[in-house]
Amino acid sequence: MKTIFKTLAVVALLTTSMGANAQDKLIDLGQLPKQAQNFIKTYSSKLSVAYVKLEDELFSKKSYEVKMNDGSEFEFDKNGEWKEIDMKRKSIPLSLIPQAIKEYVEKSFPKNNIVKLSRSSSKYEIELSNGLDLVFNSKCKFLRIDD
Amino acid sequence: MAISVKNYTNRFVSFAILVVMAIWAALFYAVIMDEVYDNIDDGLKNQKILIIREAYNNPKLIAESKEFGINQFVIREVKNLEEKVDQNAFSKEFIYMPYDEEEEPYRILRTGFYDPSGKPYQLEIRTSTVEEDDFLLNLAISLLVLYVVIVLSILVINHYILGRAWQPFKQILKNLSKYRFGKANSFVSVESPVLEFNDLNNHISQMIDQNEKVFDSQKRFLENAAHELQTPLAVSINKLELLLENSSLNEEDTVRIVEAKRSLQRMVSLNKSLLTLSRINNQQYAGNESVTINAVIADLLNDYEDLIAYKDIRLNFQQDGNFEVLANPDLMQILFSNLISNAIKYNLPAGELRVRIQSDAAIISNTSQDKALNPAYIFERFYKGNQDHNSNGLGLSIVQTILEKYPFLYIQYSYQDNMQVFEIKKV
Amino acid sequence: MKVLIVEDELALQAGIRDFLIAEKFLIETASTYMEALDKVMNYPYDCVLLDIMLPGGSGMDVLKEMRVNQIKSPVLILSAKDSVEDKVAGLEIGADDYLAKPFHFAELLARLKSIIRRNAQDGEQLLHYKNVSLNPELREVKIDGNPLVLNRKEYDLFYYFMLRPNKLQEKSTLAETVWGDHADQADNLDFIYSQIKNLRKKLKTARADCDLQAVYGVGYKLI
Numbered sequence A: 001m002k003t004i005f006k007t008l009a010v011v012a013l014l015t016t017s018m019g020a021n022a023q024d025k026l027i028d029l030g031q032l033p034k035q036a037q038n039f040i041k042t043y044s045s046k047l048s049v050a051y052v053k054l055e056d057e058l059f060s061k062k063s064y065e066v067k068m069n070d071g072s073e074f075e076f077d078k079n080g081e082w083k084e085i086d087m088k089r090k091s092i093p094l095s096l097i098p099q100a101i102k103e104y105v106e107k108s109f110p111k112n113n114i115v116k117l118s119r120s121s122s123k124y125e126i127e128l129s130n131g132l133d134l135v136f137n138s139k140c141k142f143l144r145i146d147d
Numbered sequence B: 001m002a003i004s005v006k007n008y009t010n011r012f013v014s015f016a017i018l019v020v021m022a023i024w025a026a027l028f029y030a031v032i033m034d035e036v037y038d039n040i041d042d043g044l045k046n047q048k049i050l051i052i053r054e055a056y057n058n059p060k061l062i063a064e065s066k067e068f069g070i071n072q073f074v075i076r077e078v079k080n081l082e083e084k085v086d087q088n089a090f091s092k093e094f095i096y097m098p099y100d101e102e103e104e105p106y107r108i109l110r111t112g113f114y115d116p117s118g119k120p121y122q123l124e125i126r127t128s129t130v131e132e133d134d135f136l137l138n139l140a141i142s143l144l145v146l147y148v149v150i151v152l153s154i155l156v157i158n159h160y161i162l163g164r165a166w167q168p169f170k171q172i173l174k175n176l177s178k179y180r181f182g183k184a185n186s187f188v189s190v191e192s193p194v195l196e197f198n199d200l201n202n203h204i205s206q207m208i209d210q211n212e213k214v215f216d217s218q219k220r221f222l223e224n225a226a227h228e229l230q231t232p233l234a235v236s237i238n239k240l241e242l243l244l245e246n247s248s249l250n251e252e253d254t255v256r257i258v259e260a261k262r263s264l265q266r267m268v269s270l271n272k273s274l275l276t277l278s279r280i281n282n283q284q285y286a287g288n289e290s291v292t293i294n295a296v297i298a299d300l301l302n303d304y305e306d307l308i309a310y311k312d313i314r315l316n317f318q319q320d321g322n323f324e325v326l327a328n329p330d331l332m333q334i335l336f337s338n339l340i341s342n343a344i345k346y347n348l349p350a351g352e353l354r355v356r357i358q359s360d361a362a363i364i365s366n367t368s369q370d371k372a373l374n375p376a377y378i379f380e381r382f383y384k385g386n387q388d389h390n391s392n393g394l395g396l397s398i399v400q401t402i403l404e405k406y407p408f409l410y411i412q413y414s415y416q417d418n419m420q421v422f423e424i425k426k427v
Numbered sequence C: 001m002k003v004l005i006v007e008d009e010l011a012l013q014a015g016i017r018d019f020l021i022a023e024k025f026l027i028e029t030a031s032t033y034m035e036a037l038d039k040v041m042n043y044p045y046d047c048v049l050l051d052i053m054l055p056g057g058s059g060m061d062v063l064k065e066m067r068v069n070q071i072k073s074p075v076l077i078l079s080a081k082d083s084v085e086d087k088v089a090g091l092e093i094g095a096d097d098y099l100a101k102p103f104h105f106a107e108l109l110a111r112l113k114s115i116i117r118r119n120a121q122d123g124e125q126l127l128h129y130k131n132v133s134l135n136p137e138l139r140e141v142k143i144d145g146n147p148l149v150l151n152r153k154e155y156d157l158f159y160y161f162m163l164r165p166n167k168l169q170e171k172s173t174l175a176e177t178v179w180g181d182h183a184d185q186a187d188n189l190d191f192i193y194s195q196i197k198n199l200r201k202k203l204k205t206a207r208a209d210c211d212l213q214a215v216y217g218v219g220y221k222l223i
Helices: A002-021 A034-043 A099-108 B005-057 B060-064 B130-178 B195-245 B251-281 B293-303 B305-310 B329-345 B395-404 C010-022 C033-042 C059-068 C084-093 C105-119 C152-163 C171-188 C191-205
Strands: A024-027 A049-055 A063-068 A073-077 A082-086 A114-119 A123-128 A133-137 A142-146 B073-077 B089-097 B102-114 B120-128 B289-292 B314-319 B324-327 B352-358 B361-367 B409-416 B419-426 C002-006 C026-030 C047-051 C075-079 C097-100 C127-129 C132-135 C140-143 C146-148 C212-215 C219-222
Touching: A034 A063, A034 A073, A099 A114, A099 A123, A099 A133, B005 B060, B005 B073, B005 B102, B005 B120, B005 B130, B102 B130, B130 B195, B195 B251, B195 C010, B195 C105, B251 B395, B251 C171, B289 B293, B289 B329, B293 B305, B293 B314, B293 B329, B293 B352, B305 C191, B324 B329, B329 B352, B329 B361, B329 B395, B329 B419, B395 B409, C002 C010, C002 C033, C010 C026, C010 C105, C026 C033, C033 C059, C047 C059, C047 C105, C059 C075, C059 C084, C075 C084, C075 C105, C084 C097, C097 C105, C105 C152, C105 C171, C127 C152, C132 C152, C152 C171, C152 C191, C152 C219, C171 C191, C171 C219, C191 C212
Parallel strands: B314 B352, C002 C026, C002 C047, C047 C075, C075 C097
Antiparallel strands: A024 A049, A049 A063, A063 A073, A073 A082, A082 A114, A114 A123, A123 A133, A133 A142, B073 B120, B089 B102, B102 B120, B289 B324, B352 B361, B361 B419, B409 B419, C127 C132, C132 C140, C140 C146, C212 C219
């Protein structure tokens, strides 16, 4: 029993100490991965960056959050590839949207723009201007409305 | 208080079932309820999508849907710009319906969307859940009924099955109650398909056999002892009798021979009493019948008639009731014979003998030369008052030994009005 | 009258034999089961005195054999076993009477004579002495032909005297044979004396030629 208590105490200590190390911290634009910097320049050149946040949680991968001064947000993974684009009710640059997704939206939800786009290894998620969330698989096939 | 084994097991079974079924029914009900509402909510969500699509197709919809009408939804402008207007919020509410004049249950989805120009709107969709609520109520009732039916069925089935299963055991108990010590075949073996009952039956049979063997061997021992003890006495007494036939004996010799014979006769009497005691203790007086003590005492008084007349004893025999007992008739005869014999023997010449029989007691009182006797001593074996050399002192001891066999009878001695009073009473 | 005594206790056997010979009986004896069986199967007797506990077998089996083979000799069982069951069993198998040991010779004689009387074909069953006749079947006593009224116990008492006139009947023996279980009281209290006194008075009033004489205070004799 004593050994078990000791082990648990050590684990708890380690966890909290590691947790203490995991913090969000603000960084310079220059510290973003090159690819991310290029992305921003390409798609939001007219705007300036409000801040760049480095997120480093204990059990998730490193990611970068970039906020522009018009409120839109970009999220990049540790390599600088975009993960999420949130234009806060304004449409996302069309070139960023996969073709299949664009076609689907035009067919099922005409007159709707895509105001948020996020991707992961297994799926794509978009938010329409009417407020509905749609989920597509990695091949951009429609899965469901996420309500 | 002990209860039948069937009911005993039933208690535990029904309690366990109560708990198990209650938990199961509760879980089941919760799951179904969850499913039902999930269905409703999915329906509402579907409606939301359809409404939003239609709003985009036909912008007039927004303006036309400010009130709940046939369409069970409203679209309202959002006053404050909230961050997340398109969050889904479900709730259950009772809404007053004028056409029914009562409140009815509804499931409501509150959410929002943006029109093509980006303007946010609140969307509220509701659907009546009367049917579903009714359904749930019926489900609850059905579950309750199901539970009751299951419990009752189990109890009933248990009752019959256990009844059948325990039948051999009950039979064994019944047969055991019929067993009479001393009658080897009075326990009838019971066959059954149940291993444990067969075991029980066999063990009982073996035990009874053992007991019977012991009883038999003791009986034979007693009989042999009787024979061995009595025979030399018989021989001696007979020889002395033959000797007395000789008329040429003088007075002195004759008297000596007679005294020797009488001594031996006393030994014979003592032997007989001891044998009786041993036989009583060895359960050789089995077989209880309904014995009317009144008749037993009446016969005895008749036998003693001469002695009573000879001693000039006033006999007062009063029967106030019928004293009946379940006992061995021979033992009852011996019991009362001893008591009455004592009452006469220790009586005064021209004394009094009172015998009174009630429905639960027989009271024998006699006048006597002795004052109050000590109850602690008089029942001891071989105790004799006043050095009575003709009594063997076993009389009351036999009385007590007999009474030990019948827990519903007891004896009470008292000295009242200068009379020795012995009462045999039913508990 | 021929009597077979079946008894393995030789002293007892001899005693009974001596007594019955004095009473003018012809006696044969047997001491074992086989002997007894042999004798009863082959010879008739006016009575068989049968002991139950024999070497080699039970007296009951002898009795059973007799009855199965239709041997009609009457049997008087003598047994040290005094239980009711044994008595009943014996009588059921076919014994004529049952006498528990130890017994007084006087009683043995009375039972024996009773059995013989019951089984005898020929007539004269009365006991006579001087001018007294006693009919055991009818329990009647006549003096010179005139009936003498006696109560139950007086008759029983007188009967024992009439069975063996001129022989000493000792008091305790009389008490035990006539008053059975209550003998221990009867004898001690000179109860017998008062019974005899009554009997003598009745005999005298009826002009009997006989009398009951006291002997040394230990008993009486019919003279």
